[in-house]
Amino acid sequence: TVREIGNAVGLASPSTVHAHLANLERAGLLKRDPTKPRALELSGRGRREPAKVDEPKRGLPLVGEIAAGGPLLAEDNIEEHLVLPEMLQRGGADFLLRVKGDSMIEAGILDGDIVVVRREQTAQNGDIVVALAGADETTDEATIKRFFRDNGRVRLQPENSALEPIYADHVEIIGKVTGVFRAL
Known part of the structure:
Protein backbone atom coordinates (compact mmCIF):
# COMPACT_ATOMS: atom_id res chain seq x y z
CA THR A 1 0.00 0.00 0.00
CA VAL A 2 0.97 3.64 -0.29
CA ARG A 3 1.12 3.88 3.49
CA GLU A 4 3.54 0.91 3.62
CA ILE A 5 5.76 2.49 0.98
CA GLY A 6 5.75 5.73 2.99
CA ASN A 7 6.72 3.90 6.18
CA ALA A 8 9.51 2.05 4.37
CA VAL A 9 11.10 5.25 3.03
CA GLY A 10 10.35 7.52 5.97
CA LEU A 11 7.50 9.60 4.49
CA ALA A 12 4.46 10.22 6.68
CA SER A 13 2.18 11.80 4.08
CA PRO A 14 0.44 9.51 1.56
CA SER A 15 0.12 12.47 -0.83
CA THR A 16 3.91 12.89 -0.83
CA VAL A 17 4.29 9.18 -1.63
CA HIS A 18 1.75 9.54 -4.48
CA ALA A 19 3.72 12.52 -5.85
CA HIS A 20 6.99 10.54 -5.81
CA LEU A 21 5.31 7.54 -7.47
CA ALA A 22 3.90 9.82 -10.18
CA ASN A 23 7.39 11.28 -10.79
CA LEU A 24 8.85 7.77 -11.12
CA GLU A 25 6.07 6.83 -13.53
CA ARG A 26 6.69 9.95 -15.67
CA ALA A 27 10.41 9.13 -15.74
CA GLY A 28 9.59 5.67 -17.09
CA LEU A 29 10.96 3.88 -14.05
CA LEU A 30 7.63 2.62 -12.73
CA LYS A 31 4.49 1.17 -14.35
CA ARG A 32 1.02 0.96 -12.88
CA ASP A 33 -1.52 -1.61 -13.99
CA PRO A 34 -4.89 0.20 -14.36
CA THR A 35 -6.75 -3.07 -13.68
CA LYS A 36 -4.91 -3.59 -10.37
CA PRO A 37 -4.88 -0.40 -8.28
CA ARG A 38 -2.19 -1.60 -5.85
CA ALA A 39 0.12 -3.17 -8.44
CA LEU A 40 3.40 -1.40 -9.24
CA GLU A 41 6.13 -2.70 -11.53
CA LEU A 42 9.70 -1.45 -11.90
CA SER A 43 10.53 -0.81 -15.53
CA GLY A 44 12.63 1.20 -17.94
CA ARG A 45 16.23 2.28 -17.79
CA GLY A 46 16.55 2.11 -14.02
CA ARG A 47 15.74 -1.57 -13.71
CA ARG A 48 18.76 -3.67 -12.90
CA GLU A 49 19.91 -6.07 -10.28
CA PRO A 50 21.50 -4.47 -7.24
CA ALA A 51 25.28 -4.74 -7.01
CA LYS A 52 26.41 -7.55 -4.77
CA VAL A 53 28.95 -5.78 -2.60
CA ASP A 54 29.23 -8.49 0.01
CA GLU A 55 30.39 -11.31 -2.27
Missing part, protein backbone atom coordinates in the same frame (compact mmCIF):
# COMPACT_ATOMS: atom_id res chain seq x y z
CA PRO A 56 34.19 -11.42 -2.31
CA LYS A 57 35.84 -12.75 -5.44
CA ARG A 58 39.27 -13.86 -4.26
CA GLY A 59 42.14 -12.86 -2.04
CA LEU A 60 44.77 -10.59 -3.56
CA PRO A 61 48.33 -10.36 -2.28
CA LEU A 62 49.33 -7.13 -0.53
CA VAL A 63 52.90 -6.92 -1.78
CA GLY A 64 54.25 -4.10 0.38
CA GLU A 65 54.62 -0.37 -0.04
CA ILE A 66 54.91 1.82 -3.13
CA ALA A 67 56.12 5.40 -3.17
CA ALA A 68 53.77 8.23 -3.93
CA GLY A 69 56.55 10.71 -3.35
CA GLY A 70 60.18 9.87 -4.04
CA PRO A 71 60.66 6.35 -5.44
CA LEU A 72 60.83 3.63 -2.79
CA LEU A 73 61.71 0.02 -3.56
CA ALA A 74 58.53 -2.06 -3.35
CA GLU A 75 59.05 -5.03 -1.08
CA ASP A 76 58.84 -8.22 -3.07
CA ASN A 77 57.32 -10.27 -0.26
CA ILE A 78 53.63 -10.75 0.34
CA GLU A 79 52.52 -9.17 3.62
CA GLU A 80 49.05 -10.72 3.54
CA HIS A 81 46.14 -11.58 1.28
CA LEU A 82 43.12 -9.27 1.31
CA VAL A 83 39.72 -10.29 0.03
CA LEU A 84 38.08 -7.53 -2.01
CA PRO A 85 34.48 -7.27 -3.13
CA GLU A 86 34.02 -8.07 -6.82
CA MET A 87 33.11 -4.45 -7.63
CA LEU A 88 36.65 -3.33 -6.64
CA GLN A 89 38.15 -5.92 -8.98
CA ARG A 90 36.14 -5.08 -12.12
CA GLY A 91 38.95 -3.09 -13.75
CA GLY A 92 41.30 -6.03 -13.29
CA ALA A 93 43.24 -6.91 -10.18
CA ASP A 94 46.42 -8.92 -9.71
CA PHE A 95 47.95 -7.47 -6.55
CA LEU A 96 47.73 -4.67 -4.00
CA LEU A 97 50.24 -2.09 -2.80
CA ARG A 98 50.11 0.25 0.19
CA VAL A 99 50.84 3.87 -0.79
CA LYS A 100 53.54 5.78 1.06
CA GLY A 101 53.83 9.51 0.43
CA ASP A 102 51.72 12.37 -0.87
CA SER A 103 52.59 12.80 -4.54
CA MET A 104 49.24 11.45 -5.78
CA ILE A 105 46.89 13.37 -3.45
CA GLU A 106 45.30 15.38 -6.28
CA ALA A 107 44.23 12.07 -7.86
CA GLY A 108 42.61 11.05 -4.56
CA ILE A 109 45.36 8.58 -3.63
CA LEU A 110 46.54 9.33 -0.10
CA ASP A 111 49.34 8.14 2.18
CA GLY A 112 48.28 4.78 3.65
CA ASP A 113 45.75 3.95 0.90
CA ILE A 114 45.84 0.57 -0.78
CA VAL A 115 45.87 0.57 -4.58
CA VAL A 116 44.55 -2.25 -6.74
CA VAL A 117 46.95 -3.05 -9.60
CA ARG A 118 46.45 -4.97 -12.84
CA ARG A 119 49.73 -6.33 -14.29
CA GLU A 120 50.50 -4.64 -17.60
CA GLN A 121 53.71 -3.73 -19.34
CA THR A 122 52.32 -0.88 -21.44
CA ALA A 123 50.47 2.31 -20.60
CA GLN A 124 48.62 5.09 -22.36
CA ASN A 125 49.16 8.79 -21.68
CA GLY A 126 47.35 9.72 -18.49
CA ASP A 127 47.24 6.22 -16.96
CA ILE A 128 48.20 5.91 -13.31
CA VAL A 129 50.91 3.27 -13.24
CA VAL A 130 53.19 1.35 -10.96
CA ALA A 131 56.64 1.65 -12.52
CA LEU A 132 60.27 0.90 -11.88
CA ALA A 133 62.26 4.01 -12.70
CA GLY A 134 65.93 4.95 -12.48
CA ALA A 135 69.14 5.64 -14.35
CA ASP A 136 69.34 1.95 -15.34
CA GLU A 137 67.97 -1.45 -14.32
CA THR A 138 70.31 -1.67 -11.31
CA THR A 139 69.06 1.58 -9.78
CA ASP A 140 65.35 1.18 -10.50
CA GLU A 141 62.96 1.93 -7.68
CA ALA A 142 59.20 1.44 -7.62
CA THR A 143 56.84 4.39 -7.74
CA ILE A 144 53.22 5.23 -8.55
CA LYS A 145 52.70 8.15 -10.93
CA ARG A 146 50.69 9.28 -13.93
CA PHE A 147 52.37 8.11 -17.17
CA PHE A 148 53.08 10.35 -20.17
CA ARG A 149 55.27 9.88 -23.24
CA ASP A 150 56.66 13.26 -24.39
CA ASN A 151 58.66 13.25 -27.66
CA GLY A 152 59.95 9.73 -27.09
CA ARG A 153 60.76 10.42 -23.44
CA VAL A 154 58.80 9.04 -20.48
CA ARG A 155 57.51 11.46 -17.87
CA LEU A 156 56.18 10.13 -14.57
CA GLN A 157 53.97 12.94 -13.33
CA PRO A 158 53.00 13.27 -9.67
CA GLU A 159 49.46 14.42 -8.88
CA ASN A 160 50.69 17.02 -6.41
CA SER A 161 51.35 20.49 -7.84
CA ALA A 162 54.15 21.04 -5.29
CA LEU A 163 56.25 18.24 -6.82
CA GLU A 164 58.27 17.94 -10.03
CA PRO A 165 57.86 15.16 -12.62
CA ILE A 166 60.34 12.31 -12.88
CA TYR A 167 62.27 11.88 -16.14
CA ALA A 168 64.14 8.60 -15.80
CA ASP A 169 66.50 7.01 -18.31
CA HIS A 170 64.98 3.60 -17.62
CA VAL A 171 61.26 3.06 -16.95
CA GLU A 172 59.57 -0.32 -16.73
CA ILE A 173 55.78 -0.42 -16.36
CA ILE A 174 54.70 -3.05 -13.83
CA GLY A 175 50.97 -2.42 -13.95
CA LYS A 176 48.08 0.02 -14.03
CA VAL A 177 46.23 1.21 -10.95
CA THR A 178 42.57 0.19 -11.34
CA GLY A 179 41.26 1.09 -7.90
CA VAL A 180 42.03 2.54 -4.50
CA PHE A 181 40.57 2.04 -1.06
CA ARG A 182 41.29 3.17 2.46
CA ALA A 183 40.25 2.47 6.00
CA LEU A 184 38.45 5.32 7.72
Whole structure:
Protein backbone atom coordinates (compact mmCIF):
# COMPACT_ATOMS: atom_id res chain seq x y z
CA THR A 1 0.00 0.00 0.00
CA VAL A 2 0.97 3.64 -0.29
CA ARG A 3 1.12 3.88 3.49
CA GLU A 4 3.54 0.91 3.62
CA ILE A 5 5.76 2.49 0.98
CA GLY A 6 5.75 5.73 2.99
CA ASN A 7 6.72 3.90 6.18
CA ALA A 8 9.51 2.05 4.37
CA VAL A 9 11.10 5.25 3.03
CA GLY A 10 10.35 7.52 5.97
CA LEU A 11 7.50 9.60 4.49
CA ALA A 12 4.46 10.22 6.68
CA SER A 13 2.18 11.80 4.08
CA PRO A 14 0.44 9.51 1.56
CA SER A 15 0.12 12.47 -0.83
CA THR A 16 3.91 12.89 -0.83
CA VAL A 17 4.29 9.18 -1.63
CA HIS A 18 1.75 9.54 -4.48
CA ALA A 19 3.72 12.52 -5.85
CA HIS A 20 6.99 10.54 -5.81
CA LEU A 21 5.31 7.54 -7.47
CA ALA A 22 3.90 9.82 -10.18
CA ASN A 23 7.39 11.28 -10.79
CA LEU A 24 8.85 7.77 -11.12
CA GLU A 25 6.07 6.83 -13.53
CA ARG A 26 6.69 9.95 -15.67
CA ALA A 27 10.41 9.13 -15.74
CA GLY A 28 9.59 5.67 -17.09
CA LEU A 29 10.96 3.88 -14.05
CA LEU A 30 7.63 2.62 -12.73
CA LYS A 31 4.49 1.17 -14.35
CA ARG A 32 1.02 0.96 -12.88
CA ASP A 33 -1.52 -1.61 -13.99
CA PRO A 34 -4.89 0.20 -14.36
CA THR A 35 -6.75 -3.07 -13.68
CA LYS A 36 -4.91 -3.59 -10.37
CA PRO A 37 -4.88 -0.40 -8.28
CA ARG A 38 -2.19 -1.60 -5.85
CA ALA A 39 0.12 -3.17 -8.44
CA LEU A 40 3.40 -1.40 -9.24
CA GLU A 41 6.13 -2.70 -11.53
CA LEU A 42 9.70 -1.45 -11.90
CA SER A 43 10.53 -0.81 -15.53
CA GLY A 44 12.63 1.20 -17.94
CA ARG A 45 16.23 2.28 -17.79
CA GLY A 46 16.55 2.11 -14.02
CA ARG A 47 15.74 -1.57 -13.71
CA ARG A 48 18.76 -3.67 -12.90
CA GLU A 49 19.91 -6.07 -10.28
CA PRO A 50 21.50 -4.47 -7.24
CA ALA A 51 25.28 -4.74 -7.01
CA LYS A 52 26.41 -7.55 -4.77
CA VAL A 53 28.95 -5.78 -2.60
CA ASP A 54 29.23 -8.49 0.01
CA GLU A 55 30.39 -11.31 -2.27
CA PRO A 56 34.19 -11.42 -2.31
CA LYS A 57 35.84 -12.75 -5.44
CA ARG A 58 39.27 -13.86 -4.26
CA GLY A 59 42.14 -12.86 -2.04
CA LEU A 60 44.77 -10.59 -3.56
CA PRO A 61 48.33 -10.36 -2.28
CA LEU A 62 49.33 -7.13 -0.53
CA VAL A 63 52.90 -6.92 -1.78
CA GLY A 64 54.25 -4.10 0.38
CA GLU A 65 54.62 -0.37 -0.04
CA ILE A 66 54.91 1.82 -3.13
CA ALA A 67 56.12 5.40 -3.17
CA ALA A 68 53.77 8.23 -3.93
CA GLY A 69 56.55 10.71 -3.35
CA GLY A 70 60.18 9.87 -4.04
CA PRO A 71 60.66 6.35 -5.44
CA LEU A 72 60.83 3.63 -2.79
CA LEU A 73 61.71 0.02 -3.56
CA ALA A 74 58.53 -2.06 -3.35
CA GLU A 75 59.05 -5.03 -1.08
CA ASP A 76 58.84 -8.22 -3.07
CA ASN A 77 57.32 -10.27 -0.26
CA ILE A 78 53.63 -10.75 0.34
CA GLU A 79 52.52 -9.17 3.62
CA GLU A 80 49.05 -10.72 3.54
CA HIS A 81 46.14 -11.58 1.28
CA LEU A 82 43.12 -9.27 1.31
CA VAL A 83 39.72 -10.29 0.03
CA LEU A 84 38.08 -7.53 -2.01
CA PRO A 85 34.48 -7.27 -3.13
CA GLU A 86 34.02 -8.07 -6.82
CA MET A 87 33.11 -4.45 -7.63
CA LEU A 88 36.65 -3.33 -6.64
CA GLN A 89 38.15 -5.92 -8.98
CA ARG A 90 36.14 -5.08 -12.12
CA GLY A 91 38.95 -3.09 -13.75
CA GLY A 92 41.30 -6.03 -13.29
CA ALA A 93 43.24 -6.91 -10.18
CA ASP A 94 46.42 -8.92 -9.71
CA PHE A 95 47.95 -7.47 -6.55
CA LEU A 96 47.73 -4.67 -4.00
CA LEU A 97 50.24 -2.09 -2.80
CA ARG A 98 50.11 0.25 0.19
CA VAL A 99 50.84 3.87 -0.79
CA LYS A 100 53.54 5.78 1.06
CA GLY A 101 53.83 9.51 0.43
CA ASP A 102 51.72 12.37 -0.87
CA SER A 103 52.59 12.80 -4.54
CA MET A 104 49.24 11.45 -5.78
CA ILE A 105 46.89 13.37 -3.45
CA GLU A 106 45.30 15.38 -6.28
CA ALA A 107 44.23 12.07 -7.86
CA GLY A 108 42.61 11.05 -4.56
CA ILE A 109 45.36 8.58 -3.63
CA LEU A 110 46.54 9.33 -0.10
CA ASP A 111 49.34 8.14 2.18
CA GLY A 112 48.28 4.78 3.65
CA ASP A 113 45.75 3.95 0.90
CA ILE A 114 45.84 0.57 -0.78
CA VAL A 115 45.87 0.57 -4.58
CA VAL A 116 44.55 -2.25 -6.74
CA VAL A 117 46.95 -3.05 -9.60
CA ARG A 118 46.45 -4.97 -12.84
CA ARG A 119 49.73 -6.33 -14.29
CA GLU A 120 50.50 -4.64 -17.60
CA GLN A 121 53.71 -3.73 -19.34
CA THR A 122 52.32 -0.88 -21.44
CA ALA A 123 50.47 2.31 -20.60
CA GLN A 124 48.62 5.09 -22.36
CA ASN A 125 49.16 8.79 -21.68
CA GLY A 126 47.35 9.72 -18.49
CA ASP A 127 47.24 6.22 -16.96
CA ILE A 128 48.20 5.91 -13.31
CA VAL A 129 50.91 3.27 -13.24
CA VAL A 130 53.19 1.35 -10.96
CA ALA A 131 56.64 1.65 -12.52
CA LEU A 132 60.27 0.90 -11.88
CA ALA A 133 62.26 4.01 -12.70
CA GLY A 134 65.93 4.95 -12.48
CA ALA A 135 69.14 5.64 -14.35
CA ASP A 136 69.34 1.95 -15.34
CA GLU A 137 67.97 -1.45 -14.32
CA THR A 138 70.31 -1.67 -11.31
CA THR A 139 69.06 1.58 -9.78
CA ASP A 140 65.35 1.18 -10.50
CA GLU A 141 62.96 1.93 -7.68
CA ALA A 142 59.20 1.44 -7.62
CA THR A 143 56.84 4.39 -7.74
CA ILE A 144 53.22 5.23 -8.55
CA LYS A 145 52.70 8.15 -10.93
CA ARG A 146 50.69 9.28 -13.93
CA PHE A 147 52.37 8.11 -17.17
CA PHE A 148 53.08 10.35 -20.17
CA ARG A 149 55.27 9.88 -23.24
CA ASP A 150 56.66 13.26 -24.39
CA ASN A 151 58.66 13.25 -27.66
CA GLY A 152 59.95 9.73 -27.09
CA ARG A 153 60.76 10.42 -23.44
CA VAL A 154 58.80 9.04 -20.48
CA ARG A 155 57.51 11.46 -17.87
CA LEU A 156 56.18 10.13 -14.57
CA GLN A 157 53.97 12.94 -13.33
CA PRO A 158 53.00 13.27 -9.67
CA GLU A 159 49.46 14.42 -8.88
CA ASN A 160 50.69 17.02 -6.41
CA SER A 161 51.35 20.49 -7.84
CA ALA A 162 54.15 21.04 -5.29
CA LEU A 163 56.25 18.24 -6.82
CA GLU A 164 58.27 17.94 -10.03
CA PRO A 165 57.86 15.16 -12.62
CA ILE A 166 60.34 12.31 -12.88
CA TYR A 167 62.27 11.88 -16.14
CA ALA A 168 64.14 8.60 -15.80
CA ASP A 169 66.50 7.01 -18.31
CA HIS A 170 64.98 3.60 -17.62
CA VAL A 171 61.26 3.06 -16.95
CA GLU A 172 59.57 -0.32 -16.73
CA ILE A 173 55.78 -0.42 -16.36
CA ILE A 174 54.70 -3.05 -13.83
CA GLY A 175 50.97 -2.42 -13.95
CA LYS A 176 48.08 0.02 -14.03
CA VAL A 177 46.23 1.21 -10.95
CA THR A 178 42.57 0.19 -11.34
CA GLY A 179 41.26 1.09 -7.90
CA VAL A 180 42.03 2.54 -4.50
CA PHE A 181 40.57 2.04 -1.06
CA ARG A 182 41.29 3.17 2.46
CA ALA A 183 40.25 2.47 6.00
CA LEU A 184 38.45 5.32 7.72
